[in-house]
Amino acid sequence: MTTGPRRSQRRTEALSRERIVEASVELLDATGESGLTFRALAQRLTTGPGALYHHVAHKDELLGAAVDAVVTAAVTVDPPGAAPLKGSPQDAVRAVATGLFDATEAHPWLAPQLAARLARGHGGTAAPRIFESLGRQVRAMGAPRESWFTVTSALMHYILGAAGQNAANAANARTLGPDASRARFLDAASTAWEGLDPDDYPFTRAVADQMRGHDDREQFLAGVDLVLAGIAASRPAAG
Amino acid sequence: MTTGPRRSQRRTEALSRERIVEASVELLDATGESGLTFRALAQRLTTGPGALYHHVAHKDELLGAAVDAVVTAAVTVDPPGAAPLKGSPQDAVRAVATGLFDATEAHPWLAPQLAARLARGHGGTAAPRIFESLGRQVRAMGAPRESWFTVTSALMHYILGAAGQNAANAANARTLGPDASRARFLDAASTAWEGLDPDDYPFTRAVADQMRGHDDREQFLAGVDLVLAGIAASRPAAG
DNA sequence: ACCTGAACACCGTTCAAGT
DNA sequence: ACCTGAACACCGTTCAAGT
Numbered sequence: 337m338t339t340g341p342r343r344s345q346r347r348t349e350a351l352s353r354e355r356i357v358e359a360s361v362e363l364l365d366a367t368g369e370s371g372l373t374f375r376a377l378a379q380r381l382t383t384g385p386g387a388l389y390h391h392v393a394h395k396d397e398l399l400g401a402a403v404d405a406v407v408t409a410a411v412t413v414d415p416p417g418a419a420p421l422k423g424s425p426q427d428a429v430r431a432v433a434t435g436l437f438d439a440t441e442a443h444p445w446l447a448p449q450l451a452a453r454l455a456r457g458h459g460g461t462a463a464p465r466i467f468e469s470l471g472r473q474v475r476a477m478g479a480p481r482e483s484w485f486t487v488t489s490a491l492m493h494y495i496l497g498a499a500g501q502n503a504a505n506a507a508n509a510r511t512l513g514p515d516a517s518r519a520r521f522l523d524a525a526s527t528a529w530e531g532l533d534p535d536d537y538p539f540t541r542a543v544a545d546q547m548r549g550h551d552d553r554e555q556f557l558a559g560v561d562l563v564l565a566g567i568a569a570s571r572p573a574a575g
Numbered sequence: 576m577t578t579g580p581r582r583s584q585r586r587t588e589a590l591s592r593e594r595i596v597e598a599s600v601e602l603l604d605a606t607g608e609s610g611l612t613f614r615a616l617a618q619r620l621t622t623g624p625g626a627l628y629h630h631v632a633h634k635d636e637l638l639g640a641a642v643d644a645v646v647t648a649a650v651t652v653d654p655p656g657a658a659p660l661k662g663s664p665q666d667a668v669r670a671v672a673t674g675l676f677d678a679t680e681a682h683p684w685l686a687p688q689l690a691a692r693l694a695r696g697h698g699g700t701a702a703p704r705i706f707e708s709l710g711r712q713v714r715a716m717g718a719p720r721e722s723w724f725t726v727t728s729a730l731m732h733y734i735l736g737a738a739g740q741n742a743a744n745a746a747n748a749r750t751l752g753p754d755a756s757r758a759r760f761l762d763a764a765s766t767a768w769e770g771l772d773p774d775d776y777p778f779t780r781a782v783a784d785q786m787r788g789h790d791d792r793e794q795f796l797a798g799v800d801l802v803l804a805g806i807a808a809s810r811p812a813a814g
Numbered sequence: 815a816c817c818t819g820a821a822c823a824c825c826g827t828t829c830a831a832g833t
Numbered sequence: 834a835c836c837t838g839a840a841c842a843c844c845g846t847t848c849a850a851g852t
Binding site for chain 1: 686687689690691693694695696703706707710711713714721722723724725726727728729731732733735736737739740742743744746747768771775776777778779781782785786794797798801802803804805806807808809
């Protein structure tokens with residue numbers, strides 16, 4: 337009673353690394369980092385925990401694969417011979433930054449994971465992918481070759497750090513309640529800063545009101561532009 | 576046979592939050608992040624795991640306290656009325672950056688922890704401390720007030736990100752063996768980059784040789800200078 | 815108030831046994 | 834080759850019982 341090759345088994349679709357990673361992302365989105373468990377994951381895939389080990393070596397690899405999947409979807413590296421993007425390299429950098437900013441907000445677990453993995457030197461494919469897509473634009477901007485590594489690193493670290501910071505704000509805001517949450521949280525955070533010891537934290541207190549009512553994305557892109565300005569400033573005069 | 580207040584009990588020095596945090600840092604340094612366990616920590620302090628909960632609420636708080644302790648030792652925020660530092664604000668920024676760079680190298684667990692906590696918005700006192708000490712210099716550089724938040728954030732994110740990256744390199748290098756390890760590891764990393772797909776990663780490959788033989792600290796400080804250049808460039812002409 | 819340490823409710827991971 | 838699911842060796846955390 338086999339029905340042949342087409343309409344392959346639906347209900348018990350064979351386990352695969354791809355399906356496992358996909359389910360992991362869903363589970364992470366739904367339950368947070370602490371919710372990703374081999375037992376919970378197995379249940380969602382209607383199998384046993386041991387089965388997963390036929391497709392992933394250990395949990396850290398699984399988390400890394402989830403990070404890679406999400407980052408890959410967020411930042412598209414153009415194919416080699418593709419037509420040059422319309423717009424300036426600066427615009428392309430902003431596009432990459434925005435993609436990561438959005439991914440980081442959509443997947444609250446992403447930023448901490450990515451940050452921790454970068455700091456451990458386990459970028460997986462996510463880190464090289466981001467580095468590459470930013471670096472191409474740095475080159476296109478005419479930065480001197482010796483500065484490529486430094487400049488691209490600075491861009492990448494700022495983008496990931498600031499996007500992560502924003503994601504944390506967004507996640508914390510969600511904690512306070514669903515409505516008018518953003519403004520409310522920023523207000524709370526800003527008030528918290530204002531509550532710091534005036535003797536120890538004069539600068540942070542002075543800056544606290546800048547957090548209130550400012551658009552995160554705008555603030556974030558302003559930082560990107562700052563680094564871009566640094567690149568332009570240290571570039572030899574065109575000629 | 577009590578000997579009075581002086582020469583208080585030595586062997587079984589009373590448990591305290593401070594002692595616990597101190598022992599945690601030692602344990603982290605010696606055994607890495609996975610080695611910090613309530614049982615191992617209790618054993619080191621010759622007590623039971625339950626006793627620790629009288630001084631710390633949970634493990635995350637303990638780790639946070641360890642991070643704070645190490646960062647506090649690394650970056651000294653000058654007291655309020657202190658004499659201005661000799662040297663330019665730029666030099667002061669480089670000093671803070673170097674302090675974090677060194678701390679991050681001395682405590683391999685620091686960078687991942689700090690990165691993850693920042694990305695979760697749990698800076699503890701570490702984040703405000705770093706932000707404050709950098710921000711004061713930003714202000715001293717004459718950056719326009721509206722840019723303080725953005726500019727200081729960019730500096731902080733670059734410094735922590737790049738210092739963490741370097742720490743990861745150093746830690747990985749240690750893995751390969753104790754001798755001539757740095758050069759050897761950079762060579763290996765550089766070779767790994769050169770092994771990337773030429774179609775997908777042309778930029779990263781082109782930049783791979785810049786990693787070889789370059790001084791990490793120098794590279795790191797060059798990045799700091801880049802951000803500083805961006806600040807200077809976006810500052811209104813002095814007048 | 816502080817400490818003890820057994821006990822609880824989990825984990826990641828392994829592995830004999832099945833198909 | 835792949836899957837099953839019980840079992841192992843841990844965890845963080847709690848809590849009755851002690852001092």
